[in-house]
Amino acid sequence: MMANRKWWIVGFLALAVGLTTGSLPGTVEPAPPVSPVRSDPPAAALQGSNVYLGVSSCASIACHGGPIRPPMEPAPPAWQSSSTVWVTKDRHAKAYNVLWEPRSKDIVRLLNGGDNLKPPEPWNDSRCLACHSLHSATADPGIVSDGVSCEACHGAANGWLVPHTTVAWRNLPQRKKYQKPFAMRNTKDMIPRVEVCIGCHVGQADSEDGSPRDVTHSLIAAGHPRLAFEFSAYMANMPPHWKTATTQATKSEASAWIVGQALAAQAAKELGAAHAARGSTEFADYDCYACHHELKSESWRRAQAEAHHDRRSAPGELRLSTWYTGMLQRVQPLANLDLKTATAAEAAKALETWIDGQDAAGLRQIMANLATQAADALHWDDATQCYLALVALDDARLAAAMPRGSGPSETDTRILESIKSLNHQLAFPKDSNSPRNYDPMQFRTEMRILVDLLTGKNK
Ligand code: HEC
Ligand code: HEC
Ligand code: HEC
Ligand code: HEC
Known part of the structure; x- marks a missing residue:
């Protein structure tokens, strides 16, 4: 019955890549206000x-x-x-x-x-x-x-x-x-x-x-867009009515990304708990693609199931949404922090300190690691969240790598181009409210090119 249902999810991605070029170091703010x-x-x-x-x-x-x-x-x-x-x-x-x-x-x-x-x-x-x-x-x-x-x-x-x-x-x-x-x-x-x-x-x-x-x-x-929030992208998409130096100079996009991940996951968890306390199964807490199929016969969600990469769901079992939790689960082991007893705010703070302490090489390593994991993820939600992570981390990496006034190196430019090509893969077609063109195998191929660039295998 549901096989023919169409999607309605907001296509916020097209804007998100502007972040990388929009906040390169070198913007000088004018004199203090009167x-x-x-x-x-x-x-x-x-x-x-x-x-x-x-x-x-x-x-x-x-x-x-x-x-x-x-x-x-x-x-x-x-x-x-x-x-x-x-x-x-x-x-x-x-x-x-x-x-x-x-x-x-x-x-x-x-x-x-x-x-x-x-x-x-x-x-x-x-x-x-x-x-x-x-x-x-x-x-x-x-x-x-x-x-x-x-x-x-x-x-x-x-x-x-x-x-x-x-x-x-x-x-x-x-x-x-x-x-x-x-x-x-x-x-x-x-x-x-x-x-x-x-x-x-x-x-x-x-x-x-x-x-x-x-x-x-x-x-x-009933027609409301699905909420698929990612703080660093949404913050970058809000027209700034503030002095950008105060938001960009002291804190990097990497810290915006990781704090956003930690706190959004907590908020989603609390909302899920409230749904559970109400005794109802709230479909919005689950993976949309678990119930909604694409029209195309070789749909990516089937390809994903066949590749056996998704261990979180068995046939007949609903998979919880990973939009707010997937990246956090991937990045936390890299930080190697003991956050078992930490509150969400404490965990966010610890992760922020960790990522702010990374130099350009450290950030590049984190990017390579996340990209390697994402190349196998295949799920559109996970792939998209990883793309957003790479946009934010690469922005921070460039800020850390480039002395004031100097431009990006040739490899930097190629990394950026490679990330942009991922956006192209994930974005919704103009006439559509769903990621109809998303092809996990092509995504994987492009992700592997990026991994090679990041690890220096492909000079
Ligand atoms: C939990 C907060 C929340 C509630 C409750 C909510 N909305 Fe929204 N709504 C949003 C957000 C956030 C967006 C923007 C989504 C995005 O672009 O990420 C939005 C977008 C929309 C849009 C699309 C706007 C556009 O410019 O394209 C419409 C229409 C809308 N909401 C109507 C409603 C109606 C009608 C209700 C009540 C039945 C409602 N919303 C309840 C948060 C909410
Ligand atoms: C009181 C509720 C509320 C708060 C707080 C809020 N937003 Fe929103 N936001 C909305 C709603 C509702 C919309 C959709 C408006 C519309 O399109 O009509 C929206 C839209 C947006 C959009 C445009 C989305 C798109 O698809 O283009 C961005 C970007 C955004 N918010 C970023 C932020 C950021 C960053 C913060 C925190 C600093 C924030 N918002 C705080 C309710 C809120
Ligand atoms: C959706 C959330 C949101 C709304 C709505 C909003 N702001 Fe802000 N505002 C922010 C954020 C986030 C900052 C950045 C904080 C910072 O770094 O100074 C900010 C910063 C500011 C600043 C500091 C500017 C600076 O350079 O130090 C002023 C002044 C300000 N807002 C005024 C307003 C006014 C006036 C309105 C309404 C017309 C408004 N804001 C509406 C989120 C919001
Ligand atoms: C457990 C299965 C299940 C999950 C998970 C689920 N849905 Fe649904 N969805 C349904 C069913 C059943 C209907 C038809 C009944 C209704 O309208 O509520 C439906 C209807 C819809 C419709 C209306 C379609 C139309 O043609 O009228 C949209 C849009 C939709 N879902 C989007 C989503 C999104 C986005 C998510 C993920 C946040 C999601 N669904 C998660 C089962 C599911």
């Missing part, structure tokens, strides 16, 4: 927390609503145009509007069992608003309609809006800004930043306001 300073001391902070004030309190021209930075130097500092970038370029600004589109109504109509007596109102539906807006009992409708706005990531602003424009704020130790009475959310450090994203992009059984954030199989079958 802010619209007020004299109120931070102590004048409003009391109480979780009162959202809305984009309009951030977007004035003198604050974050300035013109987008012109390409010439010296450009005004990034923070002056944060709001302008968000409103003109960032998909988060459209997240509420999308709920008024026919496809959102279709999703909710199907979720309601096709019941036409109850008109679908996704823009009023907490099953959608939990992720598509600043959802909160205390937020007024005008703020909800801003979509995923500033405070969804930076925290409710009532505690810090006024203080953060003062001179005293600038001299305040960073950690104090994240504590009461201010309680700004920390997006500077990698771990709390990833935690912000995964609440919506992986999901969360209990969000701050109590409504679950969950893209279940029912939502997917």
